[in-house]
Amino acid sequence: MKLTLKIWRQKSANDKGKIVDYKLNDVSPDMSFLEMLDVLNQELIDKNEEPIAFDHDCREGICGMCSMYINGRAHGPDRSITVCQLHMRSFSDGDTIYIEPWRASAFPVIKDLIVDRSAFDRIQQAGGFISVNTSGNTQDANGTLISKHAADEAMDAATCIGCGACVATCKNSSAMLFVGAKVSQYALLPQGQIEAADRVQNMVAQMDLEGFGNCTNTGACEVECPKGISLDNIARMNRELMKAAVK
Amino acid sequence: MGTLNSKVPEGLLKDKWTTYKDKINLVNPANKRNIDIIIVGTGLAGGSAAATLAELGYNVKSFCFQDSPRRAHSIAAQGGINAAKNYQGDGDSTYRLFYDTVKGGDYRSRESNVHRLAEVSTNIIDQCVAQGVPFARDYGGLLDNRSFGGVLVSRTFYAKGQTGQQLLLGAYSAMNRQIGRGKIKMYSRHEMLDVVIVDGKARGIIARNLVTGEIERHSAHAVVLGTGGYGNTFYLSTYAMGSNVTAIWKAHKRGAFFANPCYTQIHPTCIPVSGDHQSKLTLMSESLRNDGRIWVPKNMDDVLAIREGKLKPIDISEENRDYYLERRYPAFGNLVPRDVASRAAKERCDAGYGVNKTGEAVYLDFAAAIARYGKEQAHVKGLDEDNKALVTALGKDIIKAKYGNLFQMYEKIVDQNPYETPMMIFPAVHYTMGGIWVDYNLMTTVPGLYAIGEANFSDHGANRLGASALMQGLADGYFVLPYTIGDYLADDIRTGPIATDTKEFDDAESLVKSNLDKLINNNGTHSVDYFHKKLGKIMWNKCGMSRNEKDLKDAISEIAELRAEFYKDVRVPGNANEYNEELAKAGRVADFLELGELFAKDALQREESAGGHFRDEYQTPEGEAMRRKEFQYVSAWEYKGQPKDAVLHKEELVYENIEVKERSYK
Ligand SMILES: Cc1cc2nc3c(=O)[nH]c(=O)nc-3n(C[C@H](O)[C@H](O)[C@H](O)COP(=O)(O)OP(=O)(O)OC[C@H]3O[C@@H](n4cnc5c(N)ncnc54)[C@H](O)[C@@H]3O)c2cc1C
Ligand code: SF4
Numbered sequence: 039m040k041l042t043l044k045i046w047r048q049k050s051a052n053d054k055g056k057i058v059d060y061k062l063n064d065v066s067p068d069m070s071f072l073e074m075l076d077v078l079n080q081e082l083i084d085k086n087e088e089p090i091a092f093d094h095d096c097r098e099g100i101c102g103m104c105s106m107y108i109n110g111r112a113h114g115p116d117r118s119i120t121v122c123q124l125h126m127r128s129f130s131d132g133d134t135i136y137i138e139p140w141r142a143s144a145f146p147v148i149k150d151l152i153v154d155r156s157a158f159d160r161i162q163q164a165g166g167f168i169s170v171n172t173s174g175n176t177q178d179a180n181g182t183l184i185s186k187h188a189a190d191e192a193m194d195a196a197t198c199i200g201c202g203a204c205v206a207t208c209k210n211s212s213a214m215l216f217v218g219a220k221v222s223q224y225a226l227l228p229q230g231q232i233e234a235a236d237r238v239q240n241m242v243a244q245m246d247l248e249g250f251g252n253c254t255n256t257g258a259c260e261v262e263c264p265k266g267i268s269l270d271n272i273a274r275m276n277r278e279l280m281k282a283a284v285k
Numbered sequence: 286m287g288t289l290n291s292k293v294p295e296g297l298l299k300d301k302w303t304t305y306k307d308k309i310n311l312v313n314p315a316n317k318r319n320i321d322i323i324i325v326g327t328g329l330a331g332g333s334a335a336a337t338l339a340e341l342g343y344n345v346k347s348f349c350f351q352d353s354p355r356r357a358h359s360i361a362a363q364g365g366i367n368a369a370k371n372y373q374g375d376g377d378s379t380y381r382l383f384y385d386t387v388k389g390g391d392y393r394s395r396e397s398n399v400h401r402l403a404e405v406s407t408n409i410i411d412q413c414v415a416q417g418v419p420f421a422r423d424y425g426g427l428l429d430n431r432s433f434g435g436v437l438v439s440r441t442f443y444a445k446g447q448t449g450q451q452l453l454l455g456a457y458s459a460m461n462r463q464i465g466r467g468k469i470k471m472y473s474r475h476e477m478l479d480v481v482i483v484d485g486k487a488r489g490i491i492a493r494n495l496v497t498g499e500i501e502r503h504s505a506h507a508v509v510l511g512t513g514g515y516g517n518t519f520y521l522s523t524y525a526m527g528s529n530v531t532a533i534w535k536a537h538k539r540g541a542f543f544a545n546p547c548y549t550q551i552h553p554t555c556i557p558v559s560g561d562h563q564s565k566l567t568l569m570s571e572s573l574r575n576d577g578r579i580w581v582p583k584n585m586d587d588v589l590a591i592r593e594g595k596l597k598p599i600d601i602s603e604e605n606r607d608y609y610l611e612r613r614y615p616a617f618g619n620l621v622p623r624d625v626a627s628r629a630a631k632e633r634c635d636a637g638y639g640v641n642k643t644g645e646a647v648y649l650d651f652a653a654a655i656a657r658y659g660k661e662q663a664h665v666k667g668l669d670e671d672n673k674a675l676v677t678a679l680g681k682d683i684i685k686a687k688y689g690n691l692f693q694m695y696e697k698i699v700d701q702n703p704y705e706t707p708m709m710i711f712p713a714v715h716y717t718m719g720g721i722w723v724d725y726n727l728m729t730t731v732p733g734l735y736a737i738g739e740a741n742f743s744d745h746g747a748n749r750l751g752a753s754a755l756m757q758g759l760a761d762g763y764f765v766l767p768y769t770i771g772d773y774l775a776d777d778i779r780t781g782p783i784a785t786d787t788k789e790f791d792d793a794e795s796l797v798k799s800n801l802d803k804l805i806n807n808n809g810t811h812s813v814d815y816f817h818k819k820l821g822k823i824m825w826n827k828c829g830m831s832r833n834e835k836d837l838k839d840a841i842s843e844i845a846e847l848r849a850e851f852y853k854d855v856r857v858p859g860n861a862n863e864y865n866e867e868l869a870k871a872g873r874v875a876d877f878l879e880l881g882e883l884f885a886k887d888a889l890q891r892e893e894s895a896g897g898h899f900r901d902e903y904q905t906p907e908g909e910a911m912r913r914k915e916f917q918y919v920s921a922w923e924y925k926g927q928p929k930d931a932v933l934h935k936e937e938l939v940y941e942n943i944e945v946k947e948r949s950y951k
C-alpha cells in the first residue's frame with residue numbers, strides 16, 4: 039500500500055520542532071508499524087538524510103520502550119497493544135498517518151519521537167518496593183498462603199509496562215493509573231502491608247513533585263493502556279491514601 | 286596469562302559452596318563504604334547484583350542502554366524459572382536439578398558451578414516472593430508449578446506468561462530502594478564502550494551518554510558485566526533490538542577469554558519469518574509444549590495442498606499426521622530439549638514437509654488439549670461430557686487462562702486464531718550458552734573483571750534447559766557474586782578512590798573516540814542494517830542449526846570480507862555529539878562482525894556434536910548428536926589482534942558426580 043506520513047521532527051530538547059511529510063510507496067500489510075518506520079529510515083539514510091529517532095527495544099509489547107501518538111491516539115488505533123505490536127493491516131492504502139511523541143510536561147522531548155520518562159523511575163524510587171534485603175534466609179516461599187484471587191489480581195496490576203501512554207493520553211497528564219497499578223500490586227499482597235502507608239504517601243508526593251496532573255475521572259488512560267490496567271487501581275490507591283491519612 | 290585456573294574449591298561437591306563461604310575473606314561494613322563497583326547491565330543478573338551489593342554497603346554505579354533499568358531484555362522472558370523446591374512432591378531435589386542441567390547441557394558444563402546453582406535455586410523463590418513477585422498460585426494459596434522440556438518433574442515457577450517481567454520488576458524495585466538511598470547511582474541511556482585496565486586490574490569503563498553523545502570516564506575497584514547474550518549476531522533472533530556483544534567483546538579485547546562462542550540455542554517454537562522487512566522474531570514460550578502437539582502431514586500431497594491453500598490443517602485426519610517428536614522420542618515426546626526439537630523440525634522441513642509458503646514451518650496444535658481440558662471441566666461441573674461444543678468452549682477457557690497472552694500475541698502477528706487452527710512455528714536463535722570465561726568466583730581472566738548472567742559461559746554447557754536462564758541470572762546476582770567479589774575486594778580496602786585522569790583512561794578514551802570518528806566520517810554507501818542483514822544470512826546458513834567443515838571455512842572468509850567492506854562502505858548519518866541510534870548500531874555491528882568470525886572458528890575447531898552445536902560429520906546412524914570424549918573441554922579463546930589469530934586454551938571438564946552417558950530422550 040501507499041502511505042503519506044506526517045511525522046514530528048525535533049532535533050533536540052531545545053529545538054522547536056515541526057511536522058514533516060514523507061511518502062512510502064510499498065508497504066506490506068504484514069509489516070509491523072515499527073518495521074514500516076524502519077523502511078522509511080532506510081530510505082532516508084540512502085538519501086543521506088537523518089533517520090527518525092524513536093524508542094523501541096523488545097518489539098513484542100513488554101519492555102515499554104516504544105511510545106508514540108498515531109493519528110492522535112497513544113499506541114495507535116488498536117486496543118490493548120503497544121505500537122510495536124501494531125501491524126500495517128490496521129491501515130488502508132492511501133491513508134495519511136500522523137505520528138507524534140508523547141505530549142506531557144513531565145515527559146520532555148529528547149529528539150523526534152523520543153521523550154524522557156525518568157519521572158516514572160523517580161516515583162518508583164520514592165516507594166515502589168518492599169524493604170527486604172537479599173539474605174538467603176527469608177522465610178520459605180510457601181510460608182504465607184496467598185489466595186489465588188489476590189495473587190491474580192496483584193499480577194494484573196503488576197503487568198504495567200511503564201510506557202506512559204496513560205499520561206500521554208490524559209488531558210491532565212495524570213500518572214494515577216501508573217502509580218495506582220504499583221500501589222495496588224503491593225496493597226493486594228500480605229508482604230506489602232507493613233509499609234503500605236508510607237509507600238502510597240511517598241509515591242504520590244513524588245508524582246505531584248514531577249508535575250503530573252490530577253485525575254478527573256475521564257477514563258481515557260484505561261482505554262489506551264496497552265496492558266488493560268483497570269481504573270479500579272486508581273480507586274484502590276485513593277483508598278490506600280485515605281487509610282494512610284487516618285493512621 | 287597462561288593456563289586457566291577455574292579455582293574450584295576442594296571437597297565433596299555438595300559441600301564445596303558452604304565450605305567456600307566459610308573460608309573467604311570478608312570486607313567489614315565500614316570499609317565497604319570506601320569501595321566502588323561498576324555494574325554494566327540491569328537485567329536479572331546485573332539488577333539483582335546491583336541491589337544486593339548496594340544493600341551490603343558498597344557504592345554501586347549501574348549502567349544500561351535503555352531509558353530505564355526496568356527495560357532490560359530479561360523483561361521479555363515468558364515461561365518461568367526453575368527451582369528445586371519439590372513442592373509438588375514429584376521426586377525433585379538439588380541433585381536432580383544439577384543432574385538435569387548437566388545432562389541437558391550435553392556434559393559440557395562445569396560440575397561445581399551447576400551444583401551451586403541448584404543449591405541456591407530455592408533461595409531465589411523465597412527472595413522473590415518476599416519482594417512481592419506475584420507468582421501463580423493454586424486454589425489452596427500455595428505456589429503453582431509447570432514443566433519444561435528435558436526434565437521429568439514440575440519445578441518451574443511462573444507468573445502467567447510474563448515471568449521475566451515480574452522477576453525483573455522485583456530486582457528493579459530492589460534497585461529503586463537503593464537508588465533512593467543513594468547507594469546506587471543509575472546511568473540509563475549509557476553504553477559501555479571499553480574496559481579500563483590499570484596495573485593488570487579492571488578499574489573502570491568508558492561509556493557514551495546516548496542522549497548527548499558525550500564520552501565519559503567511570504572508575505571503580507571492580508567491574509561487573511551483566512550485559513546479556515549475543516544472539517543478535519544472527520540479525521534475526523528473539524532478542525531485543527539493542528542486545529549486543531559490545532561490552533563483552535571489548536572485555537575480550539582487553540584480555541578476557543571468550544568461551545565456547547559457537548554454543549547457541551535455537552529455540553523450536555518461534556513465529557516463522559514473514560518477509561524481508563522482518564526485524565525480529567517472536568518466541569512462543571516453551572510452556573506451550575506442555576499442551577501443544579507438534580506435527581506435519583505424513584503425505585507430500587497434503588503438504589502441497591496446504592501450501593496452495595486448498596486444504597486446511599484441521600482437514601487432515603489423525604492417521605495422516607506425523608507427530609514426529611512423539612514418534613522419535615516416546616519417553617519425552619513434545620517435551621524433548623530445545624536443541625533436539627529444533628533439529629527435528631529442520632529435518633522435516635529439509636525433507637520438504639514444511640507447511641507454510643517458504644516451507645519453513647511446522648504445526649503446534651492445541652486441539653487435543655482443548656478437548657482433554659474441556660472433558661475434565663465438564664466432569665467437574667457435572668455437565669454433559671459428550672456435548673462437543675460445550676467441551677470445546679470449556680477447554681478453550683482453560684487454554685486461555687494458561688496461555689491467553691501468548692495466543693493473543695500470535696494472533697496479532699500472524700492474523701490467525703490459534704484456538705481454531707494450529708499455530709505455525711519454526712526454530713529461531715534465542716540464547717547464547719557461550720560467553721566470557723569465568724572461574725568459580727565468576728571472575729574473568731582479567732583480575733577484578735566479572736561476568737554474570739547470560740554474558741558468561743558457565744552453567745549451561747552446550748544447551749540450556751528452559752527456565753534456567755532466569756534462575757542463573759538471579760543466582761549469580763543475588764547469591765553468588767556478593768560473596769565472591771568480597772573475597773577479591775578485601776585486598777582493596779586501603780586503595781582509595783581510583784583516579785580517572787591517568788594514562789590508562791586517556792588511552793582508552795581516545796581509542797573509543799577514534800573508533801566513533803572512523804564510523805561517523807566514513808561516508809560510505811550502505812546503511813548499518815545492510816551489513817548486519819548480510820552477516821545474519823551467513824551466520825544462519827553456515828553456522829546455524831547444523832554446521833560442516835566447508836560451510837564454516839566459507840563463513841570465516843566471508844565474514845572477514847564483509848567486515849572489510851563494512852569499514853570501507855558503511856554510512857552513518859548525523860553527528861557523534863548527539864542522540865544518534867545509527868552510530869550506536871554501527872558500533873555494535875562492528876563488534877558482531879569480529880565475534881562472528883571467532884564463532885565460526887570455534888565451531889570449526891569443535892569436531893563433535895554437542896547440544897546446540899551440531900556438526901553434520903558427527904552424528905549417529907539415527908541422526909542424533911555424536912559427542913566425542915576428546916572434546917570434553919571448554920574452549921576459551923584469547924584475543925591476539927584479529928579474530929583469526931585467537932589462541933585456544935582448554936579447560937578440561939571432569940565429571941566425578943555424574944556418569945557421562947549418551948544423552949537419550951527416547
Ligand atoms: C523471548 C525470550 C523469552 C525467554 N524466556 C525465558 C524463560 O521463560 N525462562 C528463562 O529462564 N529464560 C528465558 N529467556 C532467557 C533469559 O531471558 C535471558 O537469558 C536472561 O534474561 C538474560 O539476563 P541477563 O541479566 O544476563 O541479561 P539481559 O536481561 O539481556 O540484560 C542486559 C543488560 O545489559 C545492558 N547492556 C548490554 N550491553 C550494554 C552496553 N554495551 N552498555 C551498557 N549496558 C549494556 C542492557 O541495557 C541490559 O540492562 C528468554 C529469552 C527470550 C529472548
Ligand atoms: S498503566 Fe498502562 S498505559 Fe500507563 S504506563 Fe502502565 S502499561 Fe503504560
Ligand code: FES
Nearest residue numbers: 095097102104122
Ligand atoms: S518495543 Fe518493547 S514494548 Fe514496544
